[in-house]
Amino acid sequence: MCGPAPRWAAGNRRSMSTAVRVRYAPSPTGIPHVGNIRTALFNWLFARHMGGSFIVRIEDTDQARKVDGAVEAILESLAWLGIDWDEGPERDGCGERGAYGSYFQSRRKEEGLYDRYARQLVNGGHAYVCDCTTERLDSMREAQRAAGQPPGYDRRCRNLAAQARAAQAANGSPKVVRFKVPESGDTSFHDLIRDEVSFQNDLLDDFVLLKSDGFPTYHLANVVDDHLMEVTHVMRAEEWLSSTPRHVLLYDAFGWTPPLFAHLPMILGSDRSKLSKRHGATSLLEYRDEGFLPEAMLNFLALLGWSLDDKTEKFTSDELIKHFAIERIGKTGAIFNKEKLEWFNGVYVRQMPATGLARRMTPFLEGKGGLPADVSRPIDQAYLSRIVPLVQERVKRLDEAAELTGFFFSDGIAPQAADLVQKGMDGAATRGALEAALARMEALAAWDAPALEQALRALAGELQVKTGQLFGALRFAATGSKATPPLFDTLAVLGRERVLRRVRRAAQALAA
């Protein structure tokens, strides 16, 4: 499985550096959704723009909410978009890289790290041990709510007399460590996106730093790790804005200089609320499976909350890196607009080389939900390479490939007489036209688009039907579809044998 255990703090750790260091700090509680990944993207763009470091740190401090496979899904999501990281878990899940590890908070916890810092705060008079039960806490909050008071810890354990403290230490009950929030004054900080933000301390309660299971809370772990990892900018979603004063207070208590903060606008569901399962497909990997291209997704995501100017909207990742600036990040939440994503995807599909498109389409054609079962796999790549140019400007998502190209592969098309007959014609006329076309096509010396077009256009004239009528009937006879790529190209790629067989069958259907 994995090789030897990594050695932490092994070297070239540049302290005294002014280089930018940012981090993406997801908690492995599920498959990351587009909002999570957008946060990662902004951090990455900023790091790369500034020539700094991008760190991935796994905040797995909640044992109850931990989900198997989540770390892999996070790393896979980043990798899919081409977001690379300088420090953090290795992509294959084996080991980690970077001189500030571990990058898993659960491992840092095992080393006693948070315990040490929590104790330092207790010893310094900035925190205290609390053994209030959850039952008591719950009823306290209930009473507060009933009385119209803001809910919050009532600080019962904050100022225990020496004797009571000793008794508490001896009683063996579960204990947490709480931070002593100043009872007066304000805590304010400068946010790179929202300017000055200020909170009254007396509205903050004594939040927990260390849980009774020994794990740190987000507040403690995040502050300790950002400091130890020398993180310079904390760029995270706006939902964290309200807890930032707690973090600032913690930095103060430790005597550390806080990083710079930038609270990103959130990505919202169609009802403008925080993204959740209720909003349908929200995980990044689902979009991948629906046939969106990573470069289109990256481009689209970057524009959700950031813009360069009033017109530029197409960016490669290098261009994004080149232009990205925190000052150009917006303040308001953005609804994830799938239709625009689909448009973007179409743009990228059209501009890529046909060979690349063929390669990317193949798994969607061969996989489930792809071509009908009667089509043998693997599919003929040479044949595919002739089809792709015909559908390239018609594909929006790769998962439409099978629907668009199915008739090229499968004979399982059943032309209904009613669909064969074009406007202004009847069954007999249609059958006659099809049979005449059959004769012309059989006589063709060369089976290619120009020859087909020349012969069939001439035929329409002779038959005194509109080209649209003849071509429409032929299209349906040969493909079983009313909407296809240009007829002659399509017939040419399908091949003489297949076309004649299908058209013959259609003519017979009309006779019945």
Next chain:
RNA sequence: GGCGCAUUGGUCUAGCGGCCCAGGACGCCUCCCUCUCAAGGAGGAGAUCACGGGUUCGAAUCCCGUAUGCGCUACCA
């Protein structure tokens, strides 16, 4: 309820005091191209810049209030 943040067409956005009775894009509609569908081209509908007060010669842009939305208010992150 309290606190915080936000508020430009359905959606993403430009705008950081006069160039804006508001520009671009997606979507929608019409037309052109055309063998269908796309793609492409040309037009169009759609915003009293949330509302009300100020400040200013002048406000989408600054200030205050209100409303609305969202976020936070856990031994979750």
